[in-house]
Amino acid sequence: MITSTYDPDTEPLFTPESGYGPAAAENSVCSVCIITFSKQIFDHAMGLLPFEEKAAVKSVGGKLPVMTADCGGVTVGLFLSPITAAHAGGCLAEAAWITGCRKFILFGSCGTLALEKTSGRFIIPTEAYRDEGLSYHYAPASDYIAVPAAQKEAALFEEMGIPHVCGRIWTTDAFYRETRGTVAKRRDDGCIAVDMEVSGLQALCTHEGYELYPFLASGDVLDPGARYTRGALDEANHSADKLLIALDLAKRI
Numbered sequence: 001m002i003t004s005t006y007d008p009d010t011e012p013l014f015t016p017e018s019g020y021g022p023a024a025a026e027n028s029v030c031s032v033c034i035i036t037f038s039k040q041i042f043d044h045a046m047g048l049l050p051f052e053e054k055a056a057v058k059s060v061g062g063k064l065p066v067m068t069a070d071c072g073g074v075t076v077g078l079f080l081s082p083i084t085a086a087h088a089g090g091c092l093a094e095a096a097w098i099t100g101c102r103k104f105i106l107f108g109s110c111g112t113l114a115l116e117k118t119s120g121r122f123i124i125p126t127e128a129y130r131d132e133g134l135s136y137h138y139a140p141a142s143d144y145i146a147v148p149a150a151q152k153e154a155a156l157f158e159e160m161g162i163p164h165v166c167g168r169i170w171t172t173d174a175f176y177r178e179t180r181g182t183v184a185k186r187r188d189d190g191c192i193a194v195d196m197e198v199s200g201l202q203a204l205c206t207h208e209g210y211e212l213y214p215f216l217a218s219g220d221v222l223d224p225g226a227r228y229t230r231g232a233l234d235e236a237n238h239s240a241d242k243l244l245i246a247l248d249l250a251k252r253i
Helices: 039-048 085-099 150-160 180-188 198-208 233-238 241-252
Strands: 032-036 052-057 064-071 074-080 103-112 122-131 144-146 164-172 191-195 211-221
Touching: 032 039, 032 085, 032 241, 039 074, 039 233, 039 241, 052 085, 064 085, 064 241, 074 085, 074 241, 085 198, 103 198, 103 233, 103 241, 122 150, 122 191, 122 198, 144 198, 150 164, 150 211, 150 241, 164 198, 180 191, 191 211, 198 211, 211 233, 211 241
Parallel strands: 032 074, 032 103, 103 211, 122 164, 164 191
Antiparallel strands: 052 064, 064 074, 103 191, 122 144, 122 211
């Protein structure tokens, strides 16, 4: 069973060192790294600050550049990540290795399971339901994984005057299998949103000693008793306000 995959007793056969050589010194490339899934936001960032390529994650599909820029005295990294926990997790692990970064800000879109709570607010996950495969390689089996930075992040959002709501979310790697029955179960369990990365990336970060600061913008609406609607999905995916928040957050953490 995948839930019994976690092995804390033996070492992995290989690490990013196999492809990149020795790890970068801590914070040698950047001290905070922002992860976006939107090419539009990534391109917007290139015109906002004087970003330069300082490292790159390797892939059979081509390199994934890690860009850096000074942001209020903080060297901030930024890279465009693929979606889903497994793919994004591999990129995060390698980005940490080649940059020495230990703090990651993650933002993206999500589906709302509780429109009355999430409308007009960003979502700060406090726990994520583990409906993906990556997390079971980094943490013992459990229904949820906690997001340790949630309280600190919420306090910073309060300080910045940004409307937000904290709560449980559901991470899945099978977005075409969000059935009415499963949506109802997760809603009944207190989840207010569904995404595809947080539980896996949080498990990885907790295991490796990294800090993860995730926040989400709700787009499509998942209501088991109603017709599916895309809602504000395009805006949730590509609106640049999340980048500005992430840059401000980077200076504060």
